[in-house]
Amino acid sequence: MLKINNLHASIEGKEILKGISLEVKPGEVHAIMGPNGSGKSTLASVLAGRDLFDVTEGTVEFLDQDLLDMAPEDRARSGLFLGFQYPVEIPGVSMVNFMKTAVNEHRKHNNLDPLSASDFLKLMREKKEVVDITSNLTNRSVNEGFSGGEKKRNEIFQMAMLDPKMAILDETDSGLDIDALKIVAHGVNKLRTKENATIIITHYQRLLEYIVPDFVHILYKGKIVKSSGKELALELEEKGYDWIKEQ
Amino acid sequence: MSAEEDKILTEVTENEYKYGFVTDIETETIPKGLNEDVIRLISKKKNEPDWLLENRLKAYRHWQTMKMPEWAYLDLPEIDFQDIIYYAAPRKQPKYQSLDEVDPELLDTFNKLGIPLEEQKHLAGVAVDAVMDSVSVKTTFRETLAEMGIIFCSFSEAVQEHPDLVKKYMGSVVPYTDNFYAALNSAVFSDGSFCYIPKGVRCPMELSTYFRINAANTGQFERTLIVADDDSYVSYLEGCTAPQRDENQLHAAIVEIVAHENAEVKYSTVQNWYPGDKNGKGGIYNFVTKRGICKGDNSKISWTQVETGSAITWKYPSCILKGDNTTGEFYSVAVTNNHQQADTGTKMIHIGKNSKSTIISKGISAGLSQNSYRGLVKVLKNASGVRNFTQCDSLLLGDTCGAHTFPYLEIDNETAIIEHEATTSKIGEDQIFYCNQRGIDTENAIGLIINGYAKEVLNKLPMEFAVEAQKLLQISLEGSVG
Ligand SMILES: Nc1ncnc2c1ncn2[C@@H]1O[C@H](COP(=O)(O)OP(=O)(O)OP(=O)(O)O)[C@@H](O)[C@H]1O
Numbered sequence: 001m002l003k004i005n006n007l008h009a010s011i012e013g014k015e016i017l018k019g020i021s022l023e024v025k026p027g028e029v030h031a032i033m034g035p036n037g038s039g040k041s042t043l044a045s046v047l048a049g050r051d052l053f054d055v056t057e058g059t060v061e062f063l064d065q066d067l068l069d070m071a072p073e074d075r076a077r078s079g080l081f082l083g084f085q086y087p088v089e090i091p092g093v094s095m096v097n098f099m100k101t102a103v104n105e106h107r108k109h110n111n112l113d114p115l116s117a118s119d120f121l122k123l124m125r126e127k128k129e130v131v132d133i134t135s136n137l138t139n140r141s142v143n144e145g146f147s148g149g150e151k152k153r154n155e156i157f158q159m160a161m162l163d164p165k166m167a168i169l170d171e172t173d174s175g176l177d178i179d180a181l182k183i184v185a186h187g188v189n190k191l192r193t194k195e196n197a198t199i200i201i202t203h204y205q206r207l208l209e210y211i212v213p214d215f216v217h218i219l220y221k222g223k224i225v226k227s228s229g230k231e232l233a234l235e236l237e238e239k240g241y242d243w244i245k246e247q
Numbered sequence: 248m249s250a251e252e253d254k255i256l257t258e259v260t261e262n263e264y265k266y267g268f269v270t271d272i273e274t275e276t277i278p279k280g281l282n283e284d285v286i287r288l289i290s291k292k293k294n295e296p297d298w299l300l301e302n303r304l305k306a307y308r309h310w311q312t313m314k315m316p317e318w319a320y321l322d323l324p325e326i327d328f329q330d331i332i333y334y335a336a337p338r339k340q341p342k343y344q345s346l347d348e349v350d351p352e353l354l355d356t357f358n359k360l361g362i363p364l365e366e367q368k369h370l371a372g373v374a375v376d377a378v379m380d381s382v383s384v385k386t387t388f389r390e391t392l393a394e395m396g397i398i399f400c401s402f403s404e405a406v407q408e409h410p411d412l413v414k415k416y417m418g419s420v421v422p423y424t425d426n427f428y429a430a431l432n433s434a435v436f437s438d439g440s441f442c443y444i445p446k447g448v449r450c451p452m453e454l455s456t457y458f459r460i461n462a463a464n465t466g467q468f469e470r471t472l473i474v475a476d477d478d479s480y481v482s483y484l485e486g487c488t489a490p491q492r493d494e495n496q497l498h499a500a501i502v503e504i505v506a507h508e509n510a511e512v513k514y515s516t517v518q519n520w521y522p523g524d525k526n527g528k529g530g531i532y533n534f535v536t537k538r539g540i541c542k543g544d545n546s547k548i549s550w551t552q553v554e555t556g557s558a559i560t561w562k563y564p565s566c567i568l569k570g571d572n573t574t575g576e577f578y579s580v581a582v583t584n585n586h587q588q589a590d591t592g593t594k595m596i597h598i599g600k601n602s603k604s605t606i607i608s609k610g611i612s613a614g615l616s617q618n619s620y621r622g623l624v625k626v627l628k629n630a631s632g633v634r635n636f637t638q639c640d641s642l643l644l645g646d647t648c649g650a651h652t653f654p655y656l657e658i659d660n661e662t663a664i665i666e667h668e669a670t671t672s673k674i675g676e677d678q679i680f681y682c683n684q685r686g687i688d689t690e691n692a693i694g695l696i697i698n699g700y701a702k703e704v705l706n707k708l709p710m711e712f713a714v715e716a717q718k719l720l721q722i723s724l725e726g727s728v729g
C-alpha cells in the first residue's frame with residue numbers, strides 16, 4: 001500500500017532524510033522510534049506533502065499512485081492521514097464546521113453526495129464514543145485552548161471521522177496520561193482492519209504494549225538503521241540509543 | 248518567506264474580479280461636467296419641486312467653497328470633477344407590471360449575480376427595489392407594504408408622492424454642509440431609496456435594494472432616507488456588485504436614518520464595487536456618508552457592513568445617540584486586496600443619558616493593500632451612564648499589506664465606561680497545511696479561516712445575506728476556483 005524507496009529530503013539545503021526505504025502492507029502496524037531530531041516528524045511531513053521540505057531523491061508509491069506528485073489535500077482524500085505531533089489551533093473555526101468540510105471533501109473525492117446535517121451529527125456522535133471525547137470539545141474552535149492531551153485525542157477523533165487507509169500518528173502518546181493513553185490505543189485498535197495500515201511514531205514502548213506493532217524501525221540521523229519485530233522496542237527501552245550509535 | 252507561503256499568497260491575491268461584466272442597456276446621459284445649468288437640468292428631468300432645486304443649488308454653491316478632505320490614511324488620486332457625467336438613466340423607463348416586461352438582459356445580469364428577482368419575490372420575504380444606474384427599474388412587494396402604511400420606493404418617487412416627508416427629513420441627519428462629498432451628493436444626487444415605517448409597525452420583511460453602477464464614466468450619487476416612527480422596526484439591506492471597467496469611477500452616496508422613540512433600524516450592507524485589477528488600475532472610489540440619529544428615547548440603530556470592493560473606501564457609518572437609553576451598533580468586516588485602500592470605521596456620538604454603543608471591526612488585508620479602522624467615541628457633558636465597547640481586530644495575509652487603527656476618544660462625562668480591545672493576527676502556513684491534510688484545499692481553508700474570524704459580524708446579517716457575504720469574502724481573497 002505504501003512503498004518508500006530511497007527517500008531523501010532536505011530543508012534550506014540541509015539534508016534531513018538520507019535515503020529511507022520502507023514498505024507497509026494492508027493490515028500492518030509499523031512503529032518508528034528514534035532519538036530527538038532524527039527525522040521522524042520530517043518523514044511524516046514529507047509523506048503528507050508539506051512543501052517546506054524539498055525531496056531531492058527517491059520515490060513514494062501510495063495505493064499505486066505517485067504520492068510525491070499529489071497535492072497534500074489529494075493525498076488526504078486518497079486516504080492518507082497524519083496525526084500531528086503539534087496540532088495547530090485555528091481560532092474561529094468550529095470543530096463541527098471543520099470536520100463537516102473535511103468529511104464532505106473526502107466524500108466528493110469518492111463520488112458520494114455530501115452528508116446531510118443529521119447524518120453528519122450522527123457520525124460525529126458515533127465517532128466521539130470511540131475516543132471518549134466530550135461534546136464540549138467539538139463545540140469549540142479547532143484545537144483552540146485544548147490541553148495537550150485533548151489535542152491528541154482530537155487527532156484520533158478526526159482519524160475516526162475520516163476513516164483513512166493509512167494513518168501516521170506522530171507521537172500521539174506524548175502528553176497523554178495513562179487513562180488517555182489507553183483510550184487512544186483502544187481507539188486505534190478499534191479502527192484497525194485488514195485493509196488499513198498504521199505507522200506509529202513514538203518514544204515509548206509503553207504505547208506498543210497497547211497497540212502491538214508488526215514491525216519496529218529505528219530511525220537515526222535520517223536513516224532507518226534497524227528493523228525488527230516488536231521485541232526491538234523492548235530492547236531499545238532497556239539499552240537506550242547509545243546501543244544503536246555503537247553499531 | 249517560504250515557498251509554500253509564497254505560493255498560497257500568490258494564489259489568493261491574484262484573483263480577478265468575478266462579477267466583471269457589462270450589461271448593454273442603452274442609457275441616456277447628459278454631457279460631462281458640473282455647473283448650475285447641469286444641476287437645473289437634472290432637477291428638471293426629474294420634474295422636481297422648486298424647493299428641491301434650491302436645495303441642490305445651495306449645496307452646489309457650498310461645495311465650491313470646499314476642498315477634498317485629506318486626513319484619511321488614503322493615497323487619493325486627483326479627481327477631475329468636470330470630467331464626470333452627472334446623470335444617466337436607462338433610456339426606456341416604463342413601470343412594469345410583471346417581470347416578463349423587464350428587459351431580459353437586465354434579468355440575466357441579476358441572475359449572473361445570483362439575485363434572481365423572481366425567486367426573491369417568492370422566497371425569503373425580501374422586497375427588492377433594484378436600482379440600475381440611477382433610476383428605479385422594478386419595485387416589488389409595494390402593495391403588501393402599502394397596506395401596512397409602509398412606504399418603500401425610489402427617492403424620486405418619494406419626492407413626487409410624499410414631498411412633505413422628504414422635505415421634513417432630508418438633510419436633517421447629514422446636512423449638505425457636512426463634508427465635501429455630502430455637499431456634492433446633495434447637489435447632484437440622482438436617485439436612491441426612501442423608506443418610512445409608521446408608528447407601531449414592524450416591517451414584516453427585509454427591505455432590500457441592489458445598486459449597480461453600469462454606465463461608463465458616470466458618478467453615482469445615491470441617496471437613501473429611512474424614517475422609523477415611534478415603536479416601529481425595520482431591517483434594511485443594501486448590496487451591490489459592479490461590472491468591470493478601466494476608468495475610475497466616483498461614488499458618493501448619502502444614507503440618512505431617523506429612529507424615533509422606541510424604534511429600531513437595522514441597516515446591513517454588502518459592498519462589492521469593482522476594486523480595480525491586480526495592478527491597481529480602475530476600480531470604484533467610494534466616498535460614503537452614512538449616519539443615523541436615535542432621536543427618541545430607547546431607540547436603536549445598528550449598522551452591519553461587509554466591505555470587499557472598491558479601489559478606495561472612505562466610509563464611517565455613524566450614530567448620533569440623542570435620546571436617553573438609546574443604542575448604537577457598528578459591526579464591520581472590511582477586506583482589502585491587491586492595491587485596494589480602505590479607511591473605514593464609525594462615530595458614536597453620545598448625547599442621551601445611559602446611551603450604549605458597541606463597535607466590532609474586523610479588517611482583513613492581503614496583497615499590497617492598506618486597511619485602516621478609524622473610530623470616534625464622543626460623550627457629551629450631560630450624557631451620564633454611557634457605555635461603549637470597541638473591539639478592533641486585524642488579520643493579515645502576507646507581509647506586504649498594512650493594517651492601521653485610529654481610535655479617537657472625546658469623553659466629557661466621567662461616568663462613562665469605555666472599553667477598547669485590539670488584536671492583530673496572521674493566517675499561518677501551518678494552519679493551512681493542517682486543513683490541507685484533512686482534505687480541505689487552500690482556497691477553502693482560507694475561506695473557513697476568514698469566515699471564522701469574521702463570524703461575529705456575519706452573524707449579525709440576515710440569513711440570506713450572510714451566505715452571500717461568506718461567498719464574497721472567499722471570492723475576494725482567493726485564486727479563481729477550479
Ligand atoms: N522547519 C524546519 N526548519 C529547519 N530545520 C528543521 C525544520 N523542521 C525540522 N528541522 C530539523 O530537522 C531535523 C529533524 O527534525 P524532526 O522534527 O523530523 O525530528 P523528530 O525525529 O521528529 O524529533 P522529535 O523526537 O524531537 O519529535 C532536526 O534537526 C530539526 O531541527
Ligand SMILES: [Mg+2]
Pocket residue numbers: 040041042085170171
Ligand atoms: Mg517529531
